[in-house]
Amino acid sequence: MKTIMEPSNSKLCTVALIISVLVVASSAGSFYDDMDITFGGERAKILNGGQDLSLSLDQYSGSGFQSKHEYLFGRFDMQLKLVPGNSAGTVTTFYLSSQGAGHDEIDFEFLGNSTGNPYTIHTNVYSQGKGEKEQQFHLWFDPTAAFHTYTIVWNSQRIIFLIDNIPVRVFNNNAASGVPFPKTQPMRVYASLWNADDWATQGGRVKTDWTKAPFTASYRKFNANANRVGPNSVSTSSENDNKAWSTQGLDAAGRNRIRWVQNKHMVYNYCNDRQRFPNGLPAECMRSKFL
Numbered sequence: 208m209k210t211i212m213e214p215s216n217s218k219l220c221t222v223a224l225i226i227s228v229l230v231v232a233s234s235a236g237s238f239y240d241d242m243d244i245t246f247g248g249e250r251a252k253i254l255n256g257g258q259d260l261s262l263s264l265d266q267y268s269g270s271g272f273q274s275k276h277e278y279l280f281g282r283f284d285m286q287l288k289l290v291p292g293n294s295a296g297t298v299t300t301f302y303l304s305s306q307g308a309g310h311d312e313i314d315f316e317f318l319g320n321s322t323g324n325p326y327t328i329h330t331n332v333y334s335q336g337k338g339e340k341e342q343q344f345h346l347w348f349d350p351t352a353a354f355h356t357y358t359i360v361w362n363s364q365r366i367i368f369l370i371d372n373i374p375v376r377v378f379n380n381n382a383a384s385g386v387p388f389p390k391t392q393p394m395r396v397y398a399s400l401w402n403a404d405d406w407a408t409q410g411g412r413v414k415t416d417w418t419k420a421p422f423t424a425s426y427r428k429f430n431a432n433a434n435r436v437g438p439n440s441v442s443t444s445s446e447n448d449n450k451a452w453s454t455q456g457l458d459a460a461g462r463n464r465i466r467w468v469q470n471k472h473m474v475y476n477y478c479n480d481r482q483r484f485p486n487g488l489p490a491e492c493m494r495s496k497f498l
């Protein structure tokens with residue numbers, strides 16, 4: 208009896224172990240489940256059973272990944288730890304984009320710098336193929352020392368960029384004033400690390416120092432609380448039914464915080480760039496600065 212039980216018991220244990228590993232991985236959100244590596248081969252690595260993802264860049268290539276699913280509106284959170292030390296010339300990204308002509312896009316780009324100089328956080332919104340809505344920020348912390356959370360909230364009324372839950376930028380749906388707003392084209396989540404030393408750092412004057420390669424940035428805790436669209440999908444990808452993002456705006460505290468960020472940490476705002484728009488600022492710039 209005992210000799211028969213033992214092997215079947217251990218088989219059961221193995222099955223139970225496999226099942227519990229699968230459940231844990233999916234409830235925590237796994238890069239294996241959510242993402243496909245799109246370029247860079249071995250330079251993109253999914254680690255720790257799907258909990259972490261690292262991208263690297265060398266002289267030959269950068270690397271990147273994209274979400275398996277497409278979404279129409281949602282809240283997208285990602286934790287990132289950026290390339291440390293001399294990151295001049297490198298660009299790390301986390302963004303949403305649709306495909307094809309007249310595409311929509313919502314960007315977070317992290318422009319590296321020489322050692323001791325600050326990263327520039329570059330944000331942009333493309334609607335029907337047209338961007339030119341850049342706002343840039345320096346951070347109030349060192350983004351290479353630890354993970355921080357970067358969030359895009361995208362609903363039918365507005366787009367909100369948040370860093371550690373602090374709103375840094377709002378782009379409102381001003382469709383009534385004739386400003387196109389991304390609202391019909393599903394988007395995927397993308398992330399990449401690549402060389403852009405022709406423009407990224409101090410206007411392209413500081414080049415990538417390849418003796419420091421490979422450069423590495425780390426991602427973790429991706430969460431899409433969002434409307435998933437496309438074949439064999441459900442109406443929402445979230446495990447919970449919290450759709451607070453779908454009407455999310457700024458309350459009084461949020462308005463105070465965004466004012467602080469935009470007064471103290473914004474280094475470029477297309478809405479203040481009259482030289483660039485000699486025939487008048489874009490229509491959305493005429494509206495209230497923070498709303």
Ligand SMILES: *[C@@H]1O[C@H](CO)[C@@H](O)[C@H](O)[C@H]1NC(C)=O
Nearest residue numbers: 318320324325327407408409
């Ligand atoms: C790099 O550092 C310089 C000097 O502090 C700063 O002007 C610039 O905005 C920083 N970021 C980039 C991407 O050049």
